[in-house]
């Protein structure tokens with residue numbers, strides 16, 4: 133099947149040729165004719181399926197072929213998105229696909245000054261891509277009115293609900309003309325999404341290109357179990373050991389992001405960060421630097437889980453699992469895009485077993501587990517299944533206590549004497565192996581995470597990954613002892629030049 137056979141006009145076909153899009157993806161093949169015919173559409177299409185072109189191409193065509201020119205302070209197509217990043221990305225797609233067409237586009241989102249957005253709206257725009265809160269602000273200030281809106285697109289509708297935009301969305305729906313086309317795209321289809329769809333769509337064409345809530349099968353996924361406090365060490369170890377050059381790394385908290393970025397930077401990696409506390413221009417700059425290859429590691433919170441379109445991203449590493457299971461689908465959807473293969477590795481500690489179970493229930497797949505020698509979890513991560521429940525190990529029957537034999541008294545028959553040195557053998561595997569395997573464990577592959585490193589306080593204090601509370605006794609693991617050695621580059625990595633941090637990458641971050 134070709135794009136021409138879907139009924140797209142020549143200027144669009146030329147732009148697709150320039151972008152080297154040869155054939156429509158499944159969601160495009162189904163959505164483009166339906167949207168061109170003016171139908172409402174729901175599409176269960178996860179990120180990476182080409183859904184943006186699935187709605188942008190036919191809408192561009194309808195804008196050229198139908199309806200009056202846009203008036204001032206009006207928009208003809210309204211695309212609602214959950215995040216600023218996605219707003220920018222969808223805007224770029226419209227600009228690329230609509231090159232040479234006499235149409236105006238704008239992205240409007242919070243966190244930046246509203247005035248330039250108001251100025252641009254004066255002339256009116258054909259396509260307004262907006263986050264719900266900022267759109268309502270603009271509407272309240274009469275910068276945009278909705279009477280010319282012919283199509284509403286909800287992109288990543290599930291994410292908008294997750295982020296608590298339900299009230300804003302209802303306010304927008306109430307303000308829009310009743311006569312309009314509505315398209316709803318969502319990676320996951322929860323009951324809330326179905327209820328919303330039932331309220332705003334009329335006899336929609338329902339499209340499902342992959343079963344909802346599944347992950348792209350070309351993405352190789354697995355889990356490495358580890359204690360929480362050892363996550364940064366294991367992460368650095370895996371990065372060095374596998375020569376992972378280019379990765380998007382997800383961490384739960386802003387502190388965790390900054391900590392890991394510092395560790396990577398100290399080890400010689402060019403790194404930047406994205407999290408909610410960073411101003412929008414800095415977030416976009418970080419993304420651009422990552423996309424252009426200026427930095428090869430991008431460490432982010434879930435702010436970046438959706439809406440980032442990065443070509444050829446081979447690897448996503450979840451240093452922490454997401455709180456919301458659907459976000460796992462979105463995070464790992466950053467790789468394996470447009471048919472490419474990808475890898476998604478998650479470091480999982482005992483606390484996260486319920487999150488892992490919820491993810492496995494959502495994607496209906498048990499993720500294979502691995503343990504990294506030297507990093508075996510002392511706190512066992514309970515087994516999980518696709519039912520979403522933790523599998524409890526049957527309790528071992530208690531061994532009868534061996535009565536303490538008095539000196540010279542024989543052991544009772546049938547009771548094995550405890551072998552000498554048994555205490556030593558019952559030491560946790562991780563501890564003993566770490567001591568025996570230099571270059572692994574707390575100081576993996578030569579990465580001395582010590583000195584100023586908050587992890588060197590043995591898992592508590594400023595360590596953003598640790599939940600351990602200080603116990604009465606001081607930490608006794610010899611390899612975790614603080615030293616004043618500066619962090620060094622992990623062993624076995626290529627020549628320094630290839631990993632040198634780009635000027636200002638971490639320095640700038642530290643000052644922010």
Ligand code: AMP
Pocket residue numbers: 152153154155156157160178179180181182183184185441442443469470
């Ligand atoms: P999306 O799911 O819309 O975020 O798109 C994912 C990626 O696929 C983007 O990088 C698009 O540029 C790319 N893409 C979309 N449609 C096609 C196509 N028909 N052929 C090749 N690449 C595509």
